[in-house]
Amino acid sequence: MFERRRLPAGTPILLDDQMRPIEPVSSWFRSLGLDTRDPDTMSAYAYAVVRLLGFLAKRGLDLASATETDIKEFRQWRTSASKAPVQKTTVIKDSAAIKSLYRYLQNTGVVEASPWRSESDGNRRVARDMRVRHMELEQYLYLRDIGFGGLVPDGGLDLSFHGWRPHRNRAACEIALLTGMRIQEWSTLLLPELGLLDGGRPPTTQVDLAACAKGEYPRSVYVPRDAMELLDPYLLLERPQMVAAAQPTLRKKYRDLFVVDRIEADGERVQGLFEGQRVTWVVKAMNPELRRLCVRETGDGLEPLALFLGRGGRMPTFSGWDRARWRAWSRMKELTADRTTPLLPRRCWVYHDLRHTFALRLLIFLTREALRDAEAQELPMSSLLDHMLGNPLLVVQRRLGHARPSTTYKYIRYLKDPMQEVDAAFRDWTAAGGASYATIAQKLMDLGGADASQG
Template sequence: MQLFYTDTRKVWKVGEIAGVPYADLEGLLRRRALRQGTPILLDDRMRPVEPLSSWFRTLAMNRASSKTMKAYALTVLMLMHFLEDRGSDLLSATESDITQFRQWRLDDDEETVDEVSFDRDAAAIGAFYQYLVDRGYLERRPWRPTARSTSLGSGISRDPRIRHLELDQYLFARDVGFGGLTPTADLDEDFGGWCPHRNRASCELALLTGMRAQEWSTLLLPELGLEHGKRPLTAEVDLQACAKFGRPRTSYIPRDAMDLLHPYLLLERPDIVAKAQRVLRRRCRELFVVQRLEADGTKVHGVLEGHRVTKTIKRMPPDLRRITVMETGDGLDPLAVFIGHGGRMLTASGWDRVRWRAWARMKAWSGDEAAPRLPRQVWHYHDLRSTFALQLLIYLTRQALDDIKDQELPMATLLKHMAGNPLLKVQQRLGHARPATTYRYIRYLEDPMPEVEAAFREWTDAGGASYATIALHQLNSEGRNDASEG
């Protein structure tokens, strides 16, 4: 069996090689096209394997992202192979089979996973078996629900992995790691990287907006008002299709972030676009070629897969943004802000390569006197979002304290103001659905242990007691209470 993923662009390529008329391909795709990235499992005779292929199609119809569909497909395919080795299959699997698969993934596989990773596998398996029950393949799931949940997952709510940067660490990462400078802000003659202005601008944009990596990396020029060579001082972006769970929100792009974009737009991007013209023209039929951009920059009109279409920019998904180009008369200009070789928008793996190269430079310069202390593990783009959240919360809380102090309001009003307004503002900027998520996200940005130790130190210093003395006193008190209750 072989697992494939639908790709309209590959259909066009095969059609051109086989000599299929353009009109026939256009009609075929219009009638039969599946959502981009839909998994298809084929047997040795190239026939769809059921019920998996129908489940994949249902995921696509329910607008699951290509990333989610791929992860779900790989998990269920892994389960299917595991069951085959045990003489079973997906439809006849028992609770024991599923339990043994869980144990194999956690303890016995060559590449074991932790509970968090298996919770993702559990979500895929649960969705698949719920589909089988809904469609009448099975009467119930193979496993029995527990008092805690019906899922195979651990049911444990885990705090997100959060880490933030100090100012000197951020500047070192931005300018030395990504920008190719030395720790003293001089040009590094040995720097062999590519697009340092683009990479520095991406860091600044991520830090000053708090966007997730998928949000800032998929921005289009019209969203920042940068179309036709315009250079606005600030911008506001309506995030929707590229935001997590498609949750809409507005993100403000401050002047500092826009200023750092300009060197990239003036010096590096035009050269990339010029060198990419031959590739873009050759792939023209696979692209969304925009012929007209509305004056307010909210909609585009062009040709996609042989059809004239109109798209609202804020609702364009990442896959469509990656193939969107503008017909300028002098050539094809990608609408993506950040592009790489061939004029294509960088993928998540492409940005990861940039990040790892930057980390290698930072490690190489870590022994310099001007270099800050580096963490043990490589920085992630999400750390910039954490830094944004922390700094914004600190600023808003201090502002609230100053307002309360000036107005001489009672403490109850102060606590209400601190717990509500700053937190809700940060929640809105981060795009969290609930304030509790923002609180959990922020409260681990700083290690609480120094404050805990200081509090106990003040207590013990005052009474001259040690930790052991306090514990002994507590035990004796509990013993006396038990005796009196008896």
């Protein structure tokens, strides 16, 4: 089996004042990289460790000499005494980094015992509630077309818009929404998986996920017609320009790329040269780092096989997609709001909100269909087999790739908007049906007689 030995892009390296790697932290990050740890996770670990090193340095300590008390006081400093105190959830992330680091230091003999201890209040562990933030149709279209697409609210073009690759970003939003894929899943798609090589464009398609799925949990994803159609402007207008502009960069990195010269089984397998060896890969088994290196030699140059491209012809990183998201958010917030502008949340939309929207809309639709079918059959309860085959929660669980039904179950509470229920319950309470506060006060003070003595 072919095994890659190089570190993934985004593996952190900490340097001292003399630009030398700080050990043993850099070796720890190298071990995380070789274990294919997610680059965003390693980046978060790096910031946590930098803060810990700074805290210990002020005490004249290092990682090997720190005690359990030092680590505990570091936690307290993060939540209360630092210039920017953080929430407990952030400290939990810091603790994950410290725990992993000291486990490595103990395994490599740098320390005999880890000073890190998990905090426990003696109570049973309570699972953290999943926050499901979803969009209404008007909010989604505003994000896709106004924020990412550079249009103005009336549908016209904004000639002052200077965003980068609006067709790519709109198409990415549509695929994320209509498939329910996570960002690591849709952002690492390859052209062969969608049948988009050599001018082909099927009306719909299925994508098999494995190596790029969370926990490498395999599932099949349906890509509907609308998502495929919104790819057309990007594939016809923007992507060819990006490929042409990237040729010098791709040629310089030719020896580091996976140059595919044969695609088999309708895009399910690829063959080519990588690091001087001829290799064959099942596409769904290719991890994100290998996908970023995938190109094909054509008569006109090197064609990246990644669906979504950034500068240099490579897949955009998570931070690259985040920059696009924040630019879209800033644009939406800066535009003059009127009665046609949809309500925006207090915090910036994230791509995972599109996945939540997919799950909730699909669950609502399937629930209504199940109720309609039961009503049409005039049955008080569906048969067990029908329930097992058509249960909306089980269908959504399969579509989302949730390992446990309990995760999908948390969407049930969002089938109805609780805020609308609150509004309805208290609609007649507001200002006593239109009376002024002075009128209300006067009535309360003028109860008279026995009524005034009642509690």
